[in-house]
Amino acid sequence: MVTAVGQVLLWIITGITRLLRPLTNRLVAALYGRNTPPAPPPYVAPDGTLYAPRGGPPGPPPRTPPLVRWARAWRRFGTSWWYGPVTGAVLALAALFELPLHHLDAVSLNGGFALASTVPLMFRRESLRPAAAITLGALAASLLSGQALLATTAFAGLYTLFLLAQQLPRQSTGVLGVGSVVTVAVVYLAAGSLDQIPWPAAVVAVVAALGLGDARRTVETAEASMDEERERNSETLTRLNAVQHEQAVLRERARIARELHDVVAHSVSMIAVQAETAPYTMRDLSPEAKKGFAEVAGAAREALEEMRRLLSVLRADPGTEPEVTPQPRLDRLGELIDSHRGAGGQAQLSVHGSVRPLSTTIELSAYRIVQEALTNARRHAPGSRVRVELNYLGDRLAVRVVDDGTSVPVTKVEDRTKVMGHGLVGMRERATMLGGRFAAGPRTEGGFAVQAELPVGQNRHS
Known part of the structure; x- marks a missing residue:
């Protein structure tokens, strides 16, 4: 009920x-x-x-x-530790000030019951049940002794019932409701304190206070369940994003491995061919030398077979056919820039330092980083001006791709790093695979920058 x-x-x-x-x-x-x-x-x-x-x-x-400032201040006040003592003290002072309005003396039995019915509410947050027992007991005793009912003490009693119904189980709330209605009936029958109030109004007020408290408890329980559900969903999404990131890394590593397979396979096949043709191009070879060249050729062929098996394991899509086109190098950056311009972009290439041939792996990684950066610039900053810089240093190759961010949508300016997630994964994997460094992010003056440093070391042209 x-x-x-x-x-x-x-x-x-x-x-x-x-x-x-x-x-x-x-x-x-x-x-x-x-x-x-x-x-x-x-x-x-x-x-x-x-x-x-x-x-x-x-x-x-x-x-x-x-209004917003007042609402925020009240919310902060409502969550502070001194909310209960302050509001309880204000209610007790209001009860004392109400006594003269009914021609009652503050220093009297009425004043004592008024304080006993309101002061315990100062500690309702720390000890609700003891405070509620004192408040309701004092209110019932004052009514049964024939004392006048004050508006403040009536509010204190109803508010206490509301708080109890908000925290007690539903069965306990029902028992409390029955006890409260019985107490009101006894007061009407044994004393005249509530004669000026119709008994249906008193019963409705008691039941309403308990009902609102129970409804509030139901709402808070539902909100807590929703918060827990949102937290679980957030954790699930976080784990899902982590799994997707790991899968993206694995796919990029597999793609890089397929590209490097072509590079290494070319070098190993050259070793096999030279070892097989050496006995025919070199005269006066000893039988031991011919046997050594044959072993080198056989080992090279076996290495090629093992690399093909490894490539089939790393291939993300078993139905994907291996690429037969030669892997690009830095001498084809001009074609890449022209292709970007043909797609409506603006790009400029600048090369600094002493240009020299590097290993195929390093040039391929640098080319792919520039290619992915240009693709992201067209996708996320269409129409922007892009500057591609290559800097040949003594022990490393520095690659830098910068766009000015022209026409970047406001909905993507701050989250562009997240939007470019998979592309950044591939570029970072290529740099870290070679022991280099990679960084990408928005610039303070606007736009986006991709920077990579690939160590050259003693790599030679292959």
């Missing part, structure tokens, strides 16, 4: 709120500052991309309205 009454009251309050919504909207608009000029609307491109508002950058953020 208590639960049903609480639900009915909630429905009534919700209906009244909906009826008064137009009036409350006007009141809120007035309190929030209705004359504040609205922000310029954003520009939506034909493809649905959201761009910065027209007419220049937005101005300074508006000041926080007074």
Whole structure:
């Protein structure tokens, strides 16, 4: 019954709120500052991309309205430790000030019952049940002894019932409701303290306080369950993102391994060919030398077979055919820049330092990093100006790809690193595979920068 009454009251309050919504909207608009000029609307491109508002950058953020500041201050006050003592003390002072209105002396039995019914609420957060027992006991004793009912003490009693119903189990709340109704009936029969209040109103007030407390407990339980569900979903998404990141790393490593297979296979096949043709191109070879060249050729052929088996294991898609085109090197960067320009981009290549041939692995990795960076620039910053820099240093090759961020959508400026996740994974894997360093992120002056340093060491042209 208590639960049903609480639900009915909630429905009534919700209906009244909906009826008064137009009036409350006007009141809120007035309190929030209705004359504040609205922000310029954003520009939506034909493809649905959201761009910065027209007419220049937005101005300074508006000041926080007074109502919002008051609401935030009250929320901070409600969660502080001194909320209970302060509100309880205010209620006790209000009871003392109410006594003269009923022509009662503060220093009297009425004053003692008033303080006993309100002061314990100062400690309701730390010890609710003892405080509730004192408050309800003092209120019942005052009514049974014929003392006048004060508005403050009545509020204290109903508020205590609300707090108890909010924390007690539903069965205990039902027992508390029955006991409260019986106490009200005894007061009406044995004393005249509540004669000025119709008994149905008193019973409804008691049941309503308990019903609202029970309904509030139900809402808090549901909110706690939703919070737990959201936390579990967040943890699941975090683990899923980690798994996806690991899978992306594995796919990129497999793709890099396939590319390196072509490079290494070419070198090993050259070793095999030279070892097989050596007995025919070199005269006067001893039988031991011929046997050594044959062993070298056989070992090279076996290495090629093992590499093919390894490639079939690393291949992400078993149905993918291996590439037969030669792996690109840095001498084809000009073609890559022209292709980027042909797709509508703007790019400029600059080379610094002493240009020299490097190993195929290093040149292939540098080429792929530049290729992926240009692809990301076209995808996330279409129309931006891109600058590709190669710097041949003594012991390393520095690669830098920078765009100015022109026409970057505002919805992607801050999250561009996350959006470019898989591309960045591949570039980082290529750099770290060679023992180099990689960094990517937005620039303070605008745009995005990709930087990689690939150690050269004693690598020679293959």
